[in-house]
Amino acid sequence: MASVCSVTPSPAEQEVIEFFTHIGRYLSLPRSVGQIYGLLFAKGEKLTLDDLVQQLGISKGSASQGLRVLRGVGAVRVSHIPGDRKDYFEAETELPTLIRGFLRDQLAVKMEHADERLARLQAAVDDPANAAPDGLSVRVERLQSWHNKARRLVPLVSTFLKM
Amino acid sequence: MASVCSVTPSPAEQEVIEFFTHIGRYLSLPRSVGQIYGLLFAKGEKLTLDDLVQQLGISKGSASQGLRVLRGVGAVRVSHIPGDRKDYFEAETELPTLIRGFLRDQLAVKMEHADERLARLQAAVDDPANAAPDGLSVRVERLQSWHNKARRLVPLVSTFLKM
């Protein structure tokens, strides 16, 4: 049976957890997601789902869903040890890797959505049936230019953060 | 009395409003904020609070609060015309200006918060009373390095977007 003491994070670890909870809040992520990444970051070692449930005092459901999100953006890796059925989770702390995951899984899809939406918008403005007010067309082109600029910015930021 | 027709945005304008509503959603802004900016952007002219209330079908309270947020980040300018007590609101559509407002009013304060929090974290880890686990200190330094990198990134992005 595993030791029952220190099942609660130490004060210093608690501070790390709060740090990531607040970061997550800025990114409008659920509190549990910040907590999970925070604990994994603070511990710096592999933990099981049950460890997270016990040490953070959250439900299995929250832990499972939170871990899915974090794996989705490449912020957490899962591994296994032979003869053990548990999943072992570990925080990814390499900034370049984190950035790469974020760009690929979050930003790319949002850019694509914006693409579609801009195309639809363009079509709506050009459709004579919609009687687009004067000057609207010019302003929509400005949106396009914003979007193009943002798109060209991504690789620039990307390379900077890898330095 | 003002004309009562076309009190509702045209289909093309509606599309612009939806566009900004979705953008706002990514930034976790209330729907009403996206709607207000969208309508002002689409119209390209000065509108009163009452115009917004009528054309968007939102309450005066929402309009007032939404406009405050938008003015706060410099996305909306207010002006007056002599002999008229109303406020006239207008969308800021210059990207450099928008970026500057965002950096100054949003990012700067968040960076500062992160600063404080990192300092507190550093102190907690260094405090012997907290019995910080082994290696935690190294990982917290890594956080510092992330933060420094992000800080140096801001002016870079800033200049790029002004080009």
Place this chain on the structure above:
DNA sequence: CACTTTGTTCAAGGAAGATTGAATTATGGG
């Protein structure tokens, strides 16, 4: 093949946050 352990799913409940609208405060004109 039944059993045990581990992880996932999802409907119900709860918490956080947005919206409303009426009361309140500001502002300019008569």
Place this chain on the structure above:
DNA sequence: CCCATAATTCAATCTTCCTTGAACAAAGTG
């Protein structure tokens, strides 16, 4: 100074999203 109009505030309500926990699925073991 009072009135009329414009804008803000804020408590109550509604909505949206997060969390929970029990039921379910998966997967290894004897």
